[in-house]
Amino acid sequence: MGIAYADRRLVGFRTHSGQIGILDASCSHMGADLAGGRVVEESLECPFHNWRFAVDGRCAAIPLSTAIPAFARQRSYPAALVNGLVFLWNGNKALYPLPFFEGLKAEDCVWAGPLNFHLSCPWYLVGANSFDTQHLYSVHERELLAPPVIWSPGSHALASRTVARVGMGKWYDRLIRVVSGPEATMTAINWSGSLVLVSAQLKRTTTYGMVSLRPLADNKVLVQIFAWLPRSRWRALHVLGSLAASIRLLLIGQFLKDDVALLNSIRAGVLNLVEVDRELARYFQWISEGAL
Ligand code: FES
Ligand SMILES: [Fe+2]
Numbered sequence: 001m002g003i004a005y006a007d008r009r010l011v012g013f014r015t016h017s018g019q020i021g022i023l024d025a026s027c028s029h030m031g032a033d034l035a036g037g038r039v040v041e042e043s044l045e046c047p048f049h050n051w052r053f054a055v056d057g058r059c060a061a062i063p064l065s066t067a068i069p070a071f072a073r074q075r076s077y078p079a080a081l082v083n084g085l086v087f088l089w090n091g092n093k094a095l096y097p098l099p100f101f102e103g104l105k106a107e108d109c110v111w112a113g114p115l116n117f118h119l120s121c122p123w124y125l126v127g128a129n130s131f132d133t134q135h136l137y138s139v140h141e142r143e144l145l146a147p148p149v150i151w152s153p154g155s156h157a158l159a160s161r162t163v164a165r166v167g168m169g170k171w172y173d174r175l176i177r178v179v180s181g182p183e184a185t186m187t188a189i190n191w192s193g194s195l196v197l198v199s200a201q202l203k204r205t206t207t208y209g210m211v212s213l214r215p216l217a218d219n220k221v222l223v224q225i226f227a228w229l230p231r232s233r234w235r236a237l238h239v240l241g242s243l244a245a246s247i248r249l250l251l252i253g254q255f256l257k258d259d260v261a262l263l264n265s266i267r268a269g270v271l272n273l274v275e276v277d278r279e280l281a282r283y284f285q286w287i288s289e290g291a292l
Helices: 124-131 133-138 171-179 235-264 275-288
Strands: 002-005 008-014 020-024 038-040 043-045 052-054 059-061 079-082 085-088 109-119 149-154 157-165 183-191 195-201 206-216 220-230
Touching (some): 002 206, 008 085, 109 206, 109 235, 124 157, 124 206, 133 157, 149 275, 171 235, 206 235
Antiparallel strands (some): 206 220
């Protein structure tokens, strides 16, 4: 399948043995789109002259030639298959293992999603949301009960934690208060700017939301949201687990709906912060340093 990523086009495929390949989609021979090709055993075959490329980008075969020139190679991207989802690393080598929610293992969870939002704003403004203290009041009706805490849980990550009282004005907040409790501790760990793991802990429930940010051309971004939930030990309850994850996703979607409308109205080029934006300032500095 073809994948749009920033101003590039990539292709993703799965070989017969189950390996995942993510390559530049433009064939190194004459530029045909490899997304129109087919998988042949352990490689992806170009639809034009049938050159075959392995998951590491190496050209494995040229039908009418025994010699394989050095240029016959696709750029490849490290990929991880986790619980049916493919994550790709935007670089030659993954600099750290794929992160997950603290205390949970992906294989012990179910997920629902994605909820997709195509936004017309620079990608890094989406991740800024969890460091935007002012908007918690103005957009989400959350009243902070303590100052936000910002820390770096490791290289390539920046985290925020807020403790807030849930509002009463919106139907989903009223539902959350009844079902889960009135106080929410929200922890968001942003990895390299493009993967945000959010856990919302209330008295009776914890919700795990995963936000993937994929930059697109023309300063646009695809935001994909997944809700994760630890899987029940009882197999018969697995369907209920999936249903519960879908309900969480619905609530996350409602929570983010107002963010989406506002982010969509932002254009790059205006950033004038004040003292109360100190967490935002820290985030933007981190992003500008390469999210290290
Ligand atoms: S363009 Fe791909 S093999 Fe020729
Ligand atoms: Fe928000």
